[in-house]
Amino acid sequence: MRKKIIAGNWKMNKTVADTSDLINALKAKLTEPKAGVIVCPPYTSLALAVELAKGTPIKVGAQDVSVNDDGAFTGEISIGMLKAAGCEYVIVGHSERRQYYKETDELINRKAQKVFASGLIPIICVGETLAERESGITSQIITGQIKGVLAGLTPGQMETAIIAYEPVWAIGTGKTATTQQAEEVHLLIRTLIAELYSPETAEKAVIQYGGSVKPDNAKELLAQPNIDGALVGGACLNADSFAAIIDAA
Numbered sequence: 001m002r003k004k005i006i007a008g009n010w011k012m013n014k015t016v017a018d019t020s021d022l023i024n025a026l027k028a029k030l031t032e033p034k035a036g037v038i039v040c041p042p043y044t045s046l047a048l049a050v051e052l053a054k055g056t057p058i059k060v061g062a063q064d065v066s067v068n069d070d071g072a073f074t075g076e077i078s079i080g081m082l083k084a085a086g087c088e089y090v091i092v093g094h095s096e097r098r099q100y101y102k103e104t105d106e107l108i109n110r111k112a113q114k115v116f117a118s119g120l121i122p123i124i125c126v127g128e129t130l131a132e133r134e135s136g137i138t139s140q141i142i143t144g145q146i147k148g149v150l151a152g153l154t155p156g157q158m159e160t161a162i163i164a165y166e167p168v169w170a171i172g173t174g175k176t177a178t179t180q181q182a183e184e185v186h187l188l189i190r191t192l193i194a195e196l197y198s199p200e201t202a203e204k205a206v207i208q209y210g211g212s213v214k215p216d217n218a219k220e221l222l223a224q225p226n227i228d229g230a231l232v233g234g235a236c237l238n239a240d241s242f243a244a245i246i247d248a249a
């Protein structure tokens, strides 16, 4: 059975002081979590989060990474810096990066390769917009994104990576995909992985759902056969609600 993994994407929230409050509160609540737990604070809080999470079940990830190793790229953060800070995971291709910073499947694929090359694990995001869903082209969009972002990844990498399906229209909007809508796309992604790799690899692949996951809808979503965890935004900023989602797994 695949282990469920719950990741919290803090986005552009929490100062260094807020970070110690939140991680300490989580540590108190998550002594023996029933699922894997990853927190993804902003860059300025990564080193502190790693320090505070040492010896606990909480793992730390970054929200993005540069495709470049070093040099004149003002404002960017390299994979070497993330690794040295003690991160184990990196989110790549979040829809906010796709939308506001025009990231493409090709760039996201290069970022995923970069993350693997340094021995870290990418959380690779895909998802359709509202217009795409309403035009009935969700499967087509997801198929294109999955093929693009996974290009060239080995079966071993595919089995280690985390895929996050996040319908763009459900992120931060309070609208959640119905469990049926979510499960349908998760099954599609698993079928695509089986075709691109093998049924064995597809069986091992961890596919998270993201988009307004809250304590009150987490249980039903996480009970679906192809939903292996959640990528949580808003609800991960509070220790009680994030812990409740982890409990629901």
Ligand code: PGA
Pocket: 009, 166, 170, 171, 172, 173, 174, 210, 211, 212, 213, 231, 232, 233, 234, 235
């Ligand atoms: P949300 O964000 O839970 O606030 O909808 C999810 C995400 O963007 O990963």
